[in-house]
Amino acid sequence: MTISSPTPPTGQAEAPIDFWPAQPLTPMRADWPNNRGRFIIPTRARGWHDFALSEWELQASAWEDFHPHDETNFVIEGELHIEADGTTVILRTGDAARVRGGRTGRYWAPDYARMVAVYGPNPEGLGSHSFKYRDL
Secondary structure, eight states: OOOOSOOOOOOOSSSSOOOOOOOOOOESSSSSEEEEEEEEOOOOOBBBBEEEEEEEEEEEEEEEESSSOOOOHHHHHHOOOOETTEEEEEEEEOOEEEOOTEEEEEEEEEEEEEEEEEOOOOOOOOOOOEEEEEOO
């Protein structure tokens, strides 16, 4: 049996496998052309006890936000710089780093970086804020 959608069959409480088909990365906002992404497992306004999952990329650009939950980034391709509370790390393909919740994370790719990000848990459902973007 092939499941082609995350929707469970009629009469079942949950499907045994959740499946999210591949989708193109799109600009997060029209005025942020070099910050593209997609939420695979979206965040939920009422909170979540597990995690949310996204894929995103920066192309010669920088991104900053404050988030109440942990954010872990795994670099699939390229080089990503991350700074939080005065500490900076440089991630290359295959590297991962976590910015602890309650901090502002600053992320930039001098050339290009493609990442998978895991957010959470966030049981209170508090939102990220203070978004900033700039081209490098």
